[in-house]
Amino acid sequence: MSPAVEVLVRTVAVLAAFLVLPLLVGQTEHKVMAHMQGRLGPMYAGGFHGWAQLVADGVKFAQKEDVTPAAADRPVFRLAPAVGLVPYLVALAAVPLSPGLVGADAPASAVLVLAATAVGILGTLMAGWASANKYSLLGAMRAAAQLLSYELPLVLAVASVCLAAGSLSLTAIAGAWSPWWLLWQLPGAFVFLVAAVAELQRPPFDMPVADSELVFGAYTEYTGLRFAFFLLAEYAGIVLMSLLFAVLYLGGWKGPLSGDLGWLWTLLKGFVVSVLVIWMRVAWPRLREDQLQRLAWLGLVPLALLQLALTGVWVVATA
Amino acid sequence: MTGLDVAFAAAGTVAAASAVLSVTTRHVVHAALWLVVSLGAVAGCYLVLGAEFVALVQVLIYVGAVVVLVLFALMLTRAPIGPNEEVSASPLHRALAAVLAAGVTALLAAVLVPLARVVGAVRRGGPGTTGLGEQLFGTWVWPFEALSVLLLAALVAALAVAGMARGRGAGEP
Amino acid sequence: MTEAAKGSRAAGIPGLVRGLAATARTLARPTHTSEYPDAPPSLPPRSRGVIALLAENCTSCMLCARECPDWCIYIDSHKETVPATTPGGRDRQRNVLDRFAIDFSLCMYCGICVEVCPFDALFWSPEFEYAELDIRELLHERDRLGQWMATVPPPPALDERSADPAEVSALGKPARAPRAPRQAAAEEGQA
Amino acid sequence: MIHLEGPFLLAAVLAGAGTYGVLARRNAVLVLIGVELVLNAATVLLVAVGSTGGDRWAAGWVLTLFVITIAAAEVCVALAVVLVLFRQRGDVDVTAEAMAGEGRR
Numbered sequence: 044m045s046p047a048v049e050v051l052v053r054t055v056a057v058l059a060a061f062l063v064l065p066l067l068v069g070q071t072e073h074k075v076m077a078h079m080q081g082r083l084g085p086m087y088a089g090g091f092h093g094w095a096q097l098v099a100d101g102v103k104f105a106q107k108e109d110v111t112p113a114a115a116d117r118p119v120f121r122l123a124p125a126v127g128l129v130p131y132l133v134a135l136a137a138v139p140l141s142p143g144l145v146g147a148d149a150p151a152s153a154v155l156v157l158a159a160t161a162v163g164i165l166g167t168l169m170a171g172w173a174s175a176n177k178y179s180l181l182g183a184m185r186a187a188a189q190l191l192s193y194e195l196p197l198v199l200a201v202a203s204v205c206l207a208a209g210s211l212s213l214t215a216i217a218g219a220w221s222p223w224w225l226l227w228q229l230p231g232a233f234v235f236l237v238a239a240v241a242e243l244q245r246p247p248f249d250m251p252v253a254d255s256e257l258v259f260g261a262y263t264e265y266t267g268l269r270f271a272f273f274l275l276a277e278y279a280g281i282v283l284m285s286l287l288f289a290v291l292y293l294g295g296w297k298g299p300l301s302g303d304l305g306w307l308w309t310l311l312k313g314f315v316v317s318v319l320v321i322w323m324r325v326a327w328p329r330l331r332e333d334q335l336q337r338l339a340w341l342g343l344v345p346l347a348l349l350q351l352a353l354t355g356v357w358v359v360a361t362a
Numbered sequence: 363m364t365g366l367d368v369a370f371a372a373a374g375t376v377a378a379a380s381a382v383l384s385v386t387t388r389h390v391v392h393a394a395l396w397l398v399v400s401l402g403a404v405a406g407c408y409l410v411l412g413a414e415f416v417a418l419v420q421v422l423i424y425v426g427a428v429v430v431l432v433l434f435a436l437m438l439t440r441a442p443i444g445p446n447e448e449v450s451a452s453p454l455h456r457a458l459a460a461v462l463a464a465g466v467t468a469l470l471a472a473v474l475v476p477l478a479r480v481v482g483a484v485r486r487g488g489p490g491t492t493g494l495g496e497q498l499f500g501t502w503v504w505p506f507e508a509l510s511v512l513l514l515a516a517l518v519a520a521l522a523v524a525g526m527a528r529g530r531g532a533g534e535p
Numbered sequence: 536m537t538e539a540a541k542g543s544r545a546a547g548i549p550g551l552v553r554g555l556a557a558t559a560r561t562l563a564r565p566t567h568t569s570e571y572p573d574a575p576p577s578l579p580p581r582s583r584g585v586i587a588l589l590a591e592n593c594t595s596c597m598l599c600a601r602e603c604p605d606w607c608i609y610i611d612s613h614k615e616t617v618p619a620t621t622p623g624g625r626d627r628q629r630n631v632l633d634r635f636a637i638d639f640s641l642c643m644y645c646g647i648c649v650e651v652c653p654f655d656a657l658f659w660s661p662e663f664e665y666a667e668l669d670i671r672e673l674l675h676e677r678d679r680l681g682q683w684m685a686t687v688p689p690p691p692a693l694d695e696r697s698a699d700p701a702e703v704s705a706l707g708k709p710a711r712a713p714r715a716p717r718q719a720a721a722e723e724g725q726a
Numbered sequence: 727m728i729h730l731e732g733p734f735l736l737a738a739v740l741a742g743a744g745t746y747g748v749l750a751r752r753n754a755v756l757v758l759i760g761v762e763l764v765l766n767a768a769t770v771l772l773v774a775v776g777s778t779g780g781d782r783w784a785a786g787w788v789l790t791l792f793v794i795t796i797a798a799a800e801v802c803v804a805l806a807v808v809l810v811l812f813r814q815r816g817d818v819d820v821t822a823e824a825m826a827g828e829g830r831r
Contacts, residue, residue, distance in 0.1 A: 079558040083568040116443045119395065151491055154418040161426025165398060168433050172391055175443050187434045191427060198422075211415075211491065326554035366728045374736040381740050381763050385747030390756065397759050400740075404766050407736065411728065411777040416790050420769075423794050428762065428801045435755050435805040439812040449753045451821060459749035467742030471735055474771075478730035484777045497788050509795050516799035520806035 057136045057146035065278035066097045068285075071314075072278075072321045073097075079325045100271075107267035114175035115264065123173060124265070124272035127166025131279040134159035138286045139214045141296040141305035151211040153201055156287060160242065163276065164190045167244075167251070170273070171261030182260025185332065186251035190242060192339035197238040199347035200231040203354045204291045213287075217295035224292070227357065231350040232292040234343050239284035240320055241339070243277060247327040250335055285316035366484075370410045377403035388445040394433050401425055411484055415491040580688070583644050584663035587683035588635055592656035595630040599648035599657060607641035608648060609634060637680060639665070640673040658687040733774030741767035754808045754818040758801065765797050 073096060077084030089095025111120055134156045136146030149155045164186065171183020205211050207228065208219035225232075241248040252260035262273050289295055289312035296305025330338065377400050384396030401424045408417035450456055498506055569576055578584075595612035611634040617627045649657045660683040667673050698704070740763050747760020769790045776786020812818050 075562070078566060079562045081561050081564070081567045083566050083570070086570065114443065116389070116391075119391070149414070151415055151418055154415065154422065158418045158421040158426065161422050162402075164430060165425070165433075168430065168437075169395065172433075172437060172441065173443070180437060184434060184437055187430055187437075191430055191434075194426065322555060322558065326558045327551060364728070367732065370728050370732045374732055378736055378739040378743070381743040381766075385743050385750070385756075385760055385763065390753060393756050393759055397762060400763065401766065404736075404740075404770060407733070407770065408773050411733070411773055413773050413777060413787055413790075416769075416773055416787050419791060419794055423798055424762075428798055431801055431805055432755060432758060432762075435808055438809060439753075439755060439818045448819070449751060449756055451750050451752050456750045459746050462749060463742040463746035466745045467738045470738035470741055470767075474734035474738060475731055478734050481730055481775055481783070482778050483730060484728040484733070484774060485779050494787050494791075497785065498791065502785070502788050502792075505792065509792055513795065513799050516802045520802045523803070523806040523810055526810070 053136075053146050057132070060146075061132050061135055061279060064282040065275055067314075068281050068317050068321075069097045069274075069278045070094065071318060072324075075318060075321050076325050079322070104267055104271035109267045109269065110264075112175055112264050116173040116175070119169050119173035120264075121269070123166050123170035124269045124276075125166070126169055127163055128272050128276045128279070130159040130161075130163040130166075131276055131283055135279065135283050135286075137213065138283065138290060139217065139295070140286075140309045142214055142218065144306045145214065148214065149212075152213040153205055153211050153216065153291075156213070156283070157198055157201060160280070160283070161194060163280070166273075166276070167261045170265065174261070174264040176264050178257045178259075179261050179263050182251045182257045182263070185257075186244060186261060188332075189244065189248065189251060189335060189339075192336055193238040193241040193248075193343070196234050196339060196343035196347045197242060199344070199351055200235040200238065201291065203231040203347070203351045204228060206351070206354045206358060209358075213290050213295075217290045217297070220294040220297060222294070224294075228292055228350070228354070230346050231354070232288070234347045234350065235292065236288060236316075236319075237338075238343060239288065240323060241335070243280045243284060243320075245277070245281070245320060246324040247330050248335060249329055250332055253329060281317050281320055282313070285320065286310075286313040288316045289313040366410055370407055373403050373406035373410060376400075377407060388447065388449060389443075390436055390441045390446060390449055391433065391443075393449075394429060394436055397432070398425055398429050401429065415494055578661050578663075581659065581691075582661045583646060583659050584661045585639070585659075585665060585683055586637055586642070586649065586680065587658045587660040587662075587687050588637075588677060588680035589656050589658065589684055590632060590635065590677055590681055592654045593632050593635060594654055594656075595632050596653065598651045598653065602647050602651045604645060604647065605641050605643060607638040609636040609638070632677070635677040635680065636674055638674045640670045658684065660684075660686045661688065662686045728777075730774060730778070733770055737767040737770045737774075739767075740764070740770060752819050752821050754811065754820050755805070757820060758804055758808075762797065762801075765793055769793050 073084045074092070085093030085096035087093055088099040111117055137149050137152040137155045137159075139145035139148070139152075145152075167186045167190075168183050171179040171181075171186065174180070204216055207224065208216040210216055210219065244251050251257070252262065257263070262270060265273060286309065289309055293312045293316075295309045295312070298305075298308040380396045380399035380403060384393045384400055387393050387396060401420065405417040405420040405425075408414075408420060451459070595610055597610055600606070600608040600610050610632070612630045612632050614628050615631045617629050619626050646659065649659055662683050665673075665675070699707075744760045744763030744765075744767060747763060748757055749760075751757045751760060772786040772790045772793070774786075775783040776790070808818055
């Protein structure tokens with residue numbers, strides 16, 4: 044295969060995964076959340092249990108009018124959804140499904156993924172500021188405060204795993220994984236999961252989009268496709284964080300029959316994690332802003348540092 | 363001119379142009395956004411130079427944290443939409459600043475560009491991520507530790523400054 | 536930190552677990568959703584859907600129209616003379632219903648009209664699928680009201696243990712003793 | 727292979743732009759943006775010479791990481807000061823008379 048064709052195939056594959064997996068998670072959220080609340084969820088679109096609901100939603104969004112508020116900062120307002128969406132696409136390309144199955148095999152892919160997700164927040168900030176709406180601005184500022192606070196424990200937790208594996212490459216990390224890590228890296232895994240949910244601004248950490256206080260936070264003024272892009276970014280974020288959790292803490296493609304079907308294991312583990320993320324949304328109430336910061340700085344950061352020390356001591360002791 | 367030269371020229375042009383825009387724009391928040399573009403393009407330059415890890419850290423820390431903090435501060439200190447003449451000094455002041463800035467650029471370029479031949483050319487032969495780690499925790503381990511103390515001190519200082527203001531605010535009738 | 540905050544912190548983790556458990560339990564149970572257009576809803580007996588009219592019973596007495604709190608019942612009628620059936624008898628006048636309409640955009644389903652109708656001409660029907668796209672089309676005329684009579688459920692059976700209706704129990708009673716003649720009573724009074 | 731003229735020129739331009747930003751801006755946060763640009767001029771230089779592979783310049787990358795860390799610390803403190811300033815004076819104009827709000831308290 045010539046390099047050009049290979050690049051094309053990889054790009055198309057990553058793009059397809061980027062468009063399909065979030066829809067899958069979204070539909071799972073529709074159905075799981077509905078059943079957890081004693082409802083059925085969408086039942087009509089597509090015939091069988093409403094499987095095409097999100098496709099129909101997409102068509103609906105595409106038909107809607109694209110409104111830019113008169114007082115808004117037009118270029119920034121229009122650019123924000125792309126800034127929010129593209130980093131997740133880049134990050135998803137670097138997450139391996141199995142040793143040979145990765146969109147772009149970067150040597151320091153763990154750092155690449157973290158760096159890309161850190162850029163995604165700019166989209167929210169731009170959207171919130173450019174909307175010329177006080178709720179949007181408040182939502183953006185809450186999002187900024189929240190994401191800055193939770194970035195630190197997230198990076199520390201990932202650093203611990205990288206330390207344990209002795210590599211910054213996600214492929215090598217999952218390669219070095221052994222079931223013993225489940226216990227050894229448990230505090231780090233907990234920190235990562237909580238911080239990831241907070242990074243995604245999902246309930247119980249959805250202060251920035253708290254509908255009863257801020258309408259829809261930074262996305263209040265958005266309509267049509269641009270709004271759909273933000274939604275897609277949220278679900279792509281769930282996919283990304285779940286796959287990352289699977290690769291970092293659950294061994295990725297390791298499992299029975301992992302020879303050829305390793306990628307299936309990664310997807311399956313990632314799916315389980317995303318169901319957990321959905322479950323948290325259904326089961327728990329939203330945190331207050333001060334509780335949010337307290338949890339990050341007094342709970343997660345010390346725990347992540349503790350995990351880092353534990354990992355370091357163990358690595359040095361066994362070296 | 364090699365292919366890499368062209369790539370660096372492209373990224374460098376973007377970085378330089380957006381840097382100039384970020385210090386000349388009259389929109390407060392646009393300045394920070396142009397800074398994002400500039401820093402991102404600088405990260406691209408690092409990538410072209412073969413320093414992936416430094417590029418990633420640049421994006422992670424600079425774009426992900428520093429600029430977000432700057433934007434946060436801009437929004438907290440009133441950042442209206444639209445051009446605002448108040449953000450820059452008087453025209454005379456600006457002209458003087460421009461002369462000085464041009465002087466700095468000319469001086470640096472005059473010193474550095476002849477040096478370029480002396481130093482050689484980039485062969486993307488940097489230490490690599492592994493080498494970087496070895497250097498960081500070998501030769502440079504004490505400065506590294508000192509930096510971590512600096513970070514801690516900065517954190518405490520920021521908290522103290524914020525707390526000081528709050529204490530005073532509470533004291534006011 | 537206050538005592539209350541400490542208490543809530545202690546209750547935090549079990550509370551979170553309870554939340555997860557409750558949602559998981561609901562997930563495992565059948566849902567409450569009724570798929571209405573596909574599956575008919577199971578309405579409680581005697582539910583108040585719409586008011587049906589049995590026009591044959593209506594005497595145009597106007598009681599319902601007058602008792603209606605928001606005056607949503609429209610009745611037009613005229614008098615007709617029924618010729619005497621017996622020779623030498625009197626001609627009788629009779630009300631004939633021309634129009635009976637209920638405006639369901641005004642009706643608040645209080646049921647007072649059904650209660651006050653002395654001739655059992657109005658009934659509650661459980662039928663509820665009569666939504667219209669235009670509010671003016673909710674003014675339903677006599678024939679439409681009459682069609683709903685078919686959906687009115689039969690009246691509930693009488694309670695077996697209840698006392699017999701007055702008419703029935705009256706039949707079973709022995710006849711009263713004949714009154715004393717008026718004369719005798721007058722005499723007793725004088726004595 | 728990349729000729730070093732490019733990186734060096736970029737560093738010069740970034741430093742010039744940063745200088746202009748520091749001198750010509752009145753908003754304290756925007757002054758900070760100028761400072762960031764000057765710091766980036768330095769890191770561009772460091773990375774470029776660090777990538778030449780010469781032993782003399784081997785520390786370039788490490789120093790870049792240090793500069794980035796120091797920049798983060800600096801921004802952290804500087805913004806805290808700016809926010810306090812804003813809370814006390816109601817603006818962040820660095821050309822206004824020093825502590826114009828002092829008389830109020």
